[in-house]
């Protein structure tokens with residue numbers, strides 16, 4: 298058996314299926330004991346990456362390491378890694394108990410009975426030990442798959458959308474449970490999901506993957522507040538992207554011309570130096586103020602907006618503001634009573650603090666990573 | 675739905691039958707043709723056979739047989755042909771074991787390793803059926819003949835003594851049985867191995883099973899229905915076979931089938947032939963019931 302602990306590392310991992318590149322020159326370090334989320338749209342190579350960590354798929358190029366041990370050529374059963382499969386892959390001829398005890402038995406763990414029983418209790422399936430997998434609901438099967446992998450307390454646990462089939466309530470419950478287990482046992486979790494909320498609430502680190510490459514990696518707050526690509530800006534939450542031109546520098550900020558109005562963006566949040574760029578602002582960072590009402594010293598202002606849509610969603614009100622250049626921007630305003638309610642057709646200025654915008658490469662697609670509400674589940 | 679990207683596949687819900695009433699309707703009518711067929715071509719002949727087995731044995735083809743409920747026929751049949759029965763079950767058993775040990779790796783290879791050659795290999799398994807059973811068995815006489823290549827090769831490597839032979843020995847008869855029943859073993863094995871989800875084998879590997887353990891704990895148990903049906907499809911007809919013993923053996927290798935054939939067609943001793951048949955059938959059924967119970971497959975597909 299290989300070294301059971303240490304960081305999980307991918308070095309220049311490429312996986313091709315024929316001519317199709319599923320994973321492209323991936324470099325990745327998952328720190329030991331961390332809760333790592335791999336987030337990305339369907340078909341971006343998440344499962345393929347996990348399979349290479351588990352040893353079920355051989356990389357076309359590159360190395361997989363745990364700690365300092367190269368496990369690239371190691372057979373799956375010799376890796377200190379367990380997987381919760383996207384398809385569950387429960388053994389249909391074995392009872393739930395035997396499914397969960399499978400790994401422990403293979404390793405000759407003495408008190409496998411107690412461990413299995415405890416694990417079944419943890420996933421709330423202790424009454425189902427004698428059943429066969431086909432006699433369980435989809436969500437119950439998913440919990441068995443989770444229990445079967447978790448009970449082995451591996452160095453690295455790979456979870457391929459382990460909560461996909463659960464209803465919202467059970468899902469929240471299991472998210473908390475998973476997070477608790479992970480903190481308790483301190484094993485490394487690599488959690489694949491395409492639910493951005495799940496990734497943000499659970500993970501210490503998120504890697505956003507798209508077309509076989511990692512677009513950006515960081516803490517949930519980093520990714521949300523300072524996305525590097527339009528894909529990340531759209532895939533995690535929502536963003537307003539406005540075409541702008543960098544005109545100069547003032548102290549720690551870049552000066553940007555945005556449809557004739559001058560805006561400042563902090564240099565640390567700018568991912569272009571000069572020329573054309575996407576100016577990005579999250580909708581909740583914008584404040585819509587009736588034109589000429591206030592003095593906006595030190596803040597960025599875009600004038601000439603006109604409210605084109607108002608929707609009240611309880612905690613906040615969502616506005617669409619049509620700008621003079623034809624673009625509609627989203628503004629989410631908390632209903633704290635501090636903002637003047639706006640009506641359809643009101644002319645407004647949009648105000649935000651310079652620390653809240655970001656500047657992205659203009660060559661990227663402004664619609665990359667956008668999701669329709671259905672996709673967001 | 676405007677876009678499908680990112681939507682997780684929704685597992686189809688198993689359809690729960692809420693309309694049991696419809697099931698009780700006229701569905702049984704579909705069974706009628708099959709039932710009629712069975713009644714005419716199975717039930718009636720079987721009853722006829724049972725009656726025949728109880729005819730007075732002192733009758734003859736010329737004088738006819740009287741129905742005397744002569745149960746003694748059975749005792750006589752067993753007493754006079756005991757070794758034939760034992761030999762039949764032994765030959766059939768050995769042939770089944772050899773078929774299983776040759777057929778399993780073959781079926782496994784076709785199901786998991788053949789890739790795009792899968793269909794071609796399956797055709798090869800069935801290919802012998804394109805030629806007559808009789809012809810193929812006859813050609814084994816040439817293959818196993820005293821001057822044939824197999825015999826001389828075995829003599830050269832001293833597995834067989836210089837005056838040893840294959841033809842007209844139990845080896846030849848069993849070899850013929852194995853050859854002739856191989857497809858009946860391989861095809862059900864293939865069918866159940868092909869159904870085994872490869873991802874389960876991967877899961878076993880992920881859960882610390884070496885390939886061998888994974889096979890023992892996952893692949894093999896999942897292929898049990900194929901093992902059971904393959905062995906039954908081989909063992910049952912092999913027990914009653916007489917062609918292989920007839921063509922590749924001598925009277926010393928004769929099986930019950932040969933005796934039944936002779937009693938029916940040559941000696942016209944119908945009561946004896948019928949009692950032998952009934953006994954063979956009863957023993958085989960008992961063995962099968964016992965075996966299926968032991969194998970413990972409720973889901974015999």
Ligand SMILES: Nc1ncnc2c1ncn2[C@@H]1O[C@H](COP(=O)(O)OP(=O)(O)OP(=O)(O)O)[C@@H](O)[C@H]1O
Nearest residue numbers: 314317319338339340341342343344345346383491
């Ligand atoms: N065995 C294979 N042969 C050929 N192409 C494959 C194979 N496995 C995966 N692919 C392709 O590689 C790409 C990545 O697949 P992968 O299963 O890793 O996606 P994913 O990110 O897990 O998606 P999802 O969220 O839908 O599960 C897909 O375009 C898929 O079609």
Ligand SMILES: [Mg+2]
Nearest residue numbers: 343344383457
């Ligand atoms: Mg996947």
